[in-house]
Amino acid sequence: MFDHVAEVVGSHKEIASASADLGFSMSVDVQAASLLRTLARLKPGGKFLELGTGTGLSTAWLLDGMDEQSTLISVDNDLACQAIAEKFLGVDNRLQLICQDGEEWLNANTESFDFIFADTWAGKYLQLNKALSILKPNGIYVIDDMLPQPNWPEGHQAKADRLIAQLDSRDDLILTKLAWSTGLVIATKKG
Template sequence: MNETYKPFPQTYLDIQKATLENGFTMASDLSACSFLRTMAGTKPGGNFLELGTGTGLSTAWILDGMDQTSNLTSIDFDDSVLSIAQQFLGTDPRLKLELIDGEKWVEGNREARFDFIFADTWHGKYLMLDEVLEMLSIGGLYIVDDMLPQPNWPEGHAEKAEKFIESLEAFPFLTITKLNWSTGIIVATRRY
């Protein structure tokens, strides 16, 4: 079986070109993006959260999987990459892009609830995990990627990833599946 990702989201190739021109090297893997699109389709009318927009590559795939009654909040602290997402995705009425530090955003939105959380930055993954998981609705999906060793990991990051996985496995209200595929994906659902 060959992996196929087509059709690409309408804006994907333009965002990819702008990402390469920007020099941004932290973009999500194509397989992970395809997975996000498929998982997004399981939450019609859903409230979605992406922590770490980057240039919007994964954002485009999530939007492509969402129905027209869903909404997505996506945050990043780096305007040089978020501006690319704004340029190509900013007219989608389902999307709210926010230029803000992750900790500040989480602290200001503790009462919010989401059906789908893609944690693709430090906050919600290595920092403030408890707070972000409290935002996950019962039956909601929590997804992370880059859990297999990556060439851009700094020294000591492998240990952080192991501790994160141990922490995630300790939450009794989560059911977790670890996929040794793509860049290493973990998907969890909240049971209660």
């Protein structure tokens, strides 16, 4: 019934293969990626930010959902991973890949965004307030991996629980927590 969700098209399949060759196993899963693509369509002409490019799998899905007037800045500090994203996605003129520490990038950034996917520590566990401060009113903020994962280090569940409590306590967000995929939180900033 839901086979279309598992479809991997275009550069997605190539990125997944190159990720496996590199030994990178932290890419977004297909369910979350499909949701990112759908949510991206809600922000025509939008400014998108991805914190944690990885090898570009979620980047590719975001680009699939974005219209031609939208732009995406994707930040990651791993040059080998970002080289894969550059190889398969670098020709897309809507995309700007930045190889830099996410915290440093957030500290220096002066832009605001319609959509933020925080898929690394920066903008999620670190500098949450900074990330949410650059989210425009009615903007969408998405995080994943909020359900226990096999690669979580000892004590990580407590960090995830604190993050959820922080998001729940904010009065400037409308929040939905999904116990689906790897555990997603989708928030919209009140206008």
